[in-house]
Each structure stands twice: as structure tokens, then as C-alpha cells.
Amino acid sequence: MEIDTVRQQILEAAEARFSVYGYQKTTMAELAGDCTMSAANLYRYFDNKLDIGAALAKQSMLENEALLEQIVNDGMLSASEKLIAFTRKQLHYTYHYFESAPRLAELVEVITAQRPDVIAAHRHNKLTLLKQLLLAGQAAGAFTFDDVDDTSDAIHSATLLFYFPLTMSLYPLAIMEDKVVHVCQLLLKGLSPTV
Amino acid sequence: MEIDTVRQQILEAAEARFSVYGYQKTTMAELAGDCTMSAANLYRYFDNKLDIGAALAKQSMLENEALLEQIVNDGMLSASEKLIAFTRKQLHYTYHYFESAPRLAELVEVITAQRPDVIAAHRHNKLTLLKQLLLAGQAAGAFTFDDVDDTSDAIHSATLLFYFPLTMSLYPLAIMEDKVVHVCQLLLKGLSPTV
DNA sequence: ATAGTGAATATTTAATTTATTGTTCATTAT
DNA sequence: ATAATGAACAATAAATTAAATATTCACTAT
Structure with missing residues (x-):
């Protein structure tokens, strides 16, 4: 049995449990049971519970980044459309994530406090994608x-409202959608070459 | 003795205590002691402890709005300078408020949860000032x-980073200052008439 | 060697009790 | 009437205890 296969199995069990019962209420014994192994054996694959949470968060953020990358590399979209789609995708990802699994907010809280490097890496990756988007738009005139x-x-600062977990409860999704459009329209005017 | 004078005395005692010890750790008996009266007598001036907190928060927000209004009505500043000054003032107010009295974050948390109308009113007043600023800028061409x-x-959404209490811990003040300038410059390009 | 376990230990969390504090009210002073 | 209080009561929070849980490790199976 591959070591990474087992790790992935543990992460899947963790995602299922964390989504429904939350990080704190999920015990190592339960995760072990889901994987038909003992709690002690989990420690051969992860150093501790927090590492399982961090690995899960990292994986989820990479998925999100992959979706954003698709938008940046989409041949069908103009640069302006890409910026709106990029921002809207972040909103939907964050919003739906917490709507369908509100308990996951707890995981984000824990990781933000205990493993800020994981959050920082995600921020860095998003900024890199945004730069790509901008440079392509510049090249295209x-x-x-x-x-x-x-x-x-x-742009990343100005669109904070659309990806910061703690702001998801400020407005309903429909209002947020409107705000994405209005904010992006204003930003796009600022980016457009003065004719 | 005027009823409003006593109310103000209570609010001043509350501000001093809440700043240093926090909302929860301050007792009605302590506030009463500061005002040389009994705890029971406080209830002749405020319905309950939460109302004292709400009145204090409201007062502080009105002070902030007054500072913002000064900027909007400042005859020495151009419309663009006003937008930057307006945003920077919000940053400094929120940042320093929590730096000099971190325990006050607790009060904001309580009021946000228990008296969302107070927060909504502040948001509404800021939006009104921002509209004034924009219309004046439009009139001036x-x-x-x-x-x-x-x-x-x-604009209010795009500058969330600079007034949302929970984002004050994301970056040090100097970095935030840079971000204010960069975000506002981009927004201002979007507002400027295409030549 | 590699994968795995049960039992032991050290932390955390939950439950329970105790002490404080918020709020009301009948009563007193002005 | 208006301002104020002390004592009573209900609701919260602190402290304590008991129970779970995370983690380690000596040991077994393959």
C-alpha cells in the first residue's frame, strides 16, 4: 500500500468529518475508525491532528487556485472578463464552501491562527495568478x-470582501454578486488605457 | 443635575474602564463606584449594560464621522486628495483605536453581534459622506x-480592508498606508474623466 | 524492515459546583 | 415627584472536578 494513498484516505475521512462535525469535535479515534486502523497508526502518516487540518486546507486551496488558473488561461475570455470571473470565482468558492459546510469555518480559523504560512502561500499564489492576468491584459492592449x-x-486588497472568510456573513450572495460587478467595473476603468 | 450630564458621566467612566479592562470584565458596580452612585441607580439612566456599550460605540462612531465630514468639506483639498484622505482617516482611526485600546475590540464584537443596527447606521452615514464627496468631485469636473x-x-466595498476591525491585524500600519495609496490611485484612475 | 496495535500518559474538553454580577423592586431621602 | 439605595433574585462567569482525547511507546504481526 502506497504511503500517499493512505494519507489521501485519511484526508478524505477528515474532510467528511470536519465538514459535518467540525475540526474540534472530530476525534483521532473516529478518523482512524473510518480508515479501519488504530488511532496510533494515524501518527505514522501525520505528525498530529493539526497537520491533518493543514494538509486538508492546503489541498482545498490548491483546488481553488486550479479553478482560478483555468480562468486566467481561458482563451475565450477577454482580459476584463477574466478579472470579473476571477473575482466572482473567489466569492463563489468561499461563499459556497461555508454555506454547504459551515463547520469548515472552524478549520480555517484554526489554520489561520496556528499555521499562518499556509494562508500566506495561498495569498502568494493568488497574487501570482493576478499578475499573470494583468500582464496578459497589458500585452493584449x-x-x-x-x-x-x-x-x-x-486589486487583491480592493477585492478582499469577496474572499475573506469573515466577510461572507456581511451580505447575502445576491448582494455580493452585485458588488463584485460594481467594484470590478470601477477597477477596470482604472486599468483601461485612456483613449 | 441634568439627566444627560449624568449619562455622559457614566459613558466617560465606561470608556475608561472598557478601554483598559474590556467590556466583559467591567462590572456595573465598578461603573457605579466611579460615578459615586449605587449600581441600581445606573438603571435610571440606561436600561442595561449593553445599552451603555451601544451608546459608547455610537458616540465614538459619530466622532469618526465628524472627522470624515471635515475632510469632505475641506476647501484646501482637491476631490482626489479628499478620497485618499478619507480612506486614510478611516484606517488611522480604526488602527489606532485598537492599538491604543485593544480591549475595545471586544466592545465592537459585542455590539456587532447584539446591536447590528448601530453598525448599519455608521455604514449608512459613511456612505452618505462618500456620495457627497463624489458628487462634489463630479461637479468640479x-x-x-x-x-x-x-x-x-x-468604493466603500473596495476600501473595506481599511476600516474593518478584523483586518487591522493582517498587516502593520506602514504596509496598510502603502495599500491605501495604491488602492486609491487605482480607484481614482477609474473615476477620472477620460481625456 | 514495515505496518500496525493496545495500553499508558499528558492535554483538552466537558460537566458540575461555587462565586460574581446584572437586574429588579420595595423602600428611604430630598 | 425625583433621585437614590440595599437587599433579593436570576443569569453569568470562575473555579473545580471528572471525562475524553491526543499523543507516545513498548511491543506484535507480517
């Missing part, structure tokens, strides 16, 4: 800007 | 936009 790092950072 | 409500709402 759709965008103009001075500094690509400053600009991607500014 | 500095800004162009389609819908003033959509636009002020978009």
Missing part, C-alpha cells in the same frame, strides 16, 4: 498600469 | 461616473 506588483496588490 | 449610489458603494 486591454490594460495599462505602471507597476504590475503594486497593481495586483491593489 | 474631477470625477465621472454613471450611478453615484453604485459608485460610492463600490
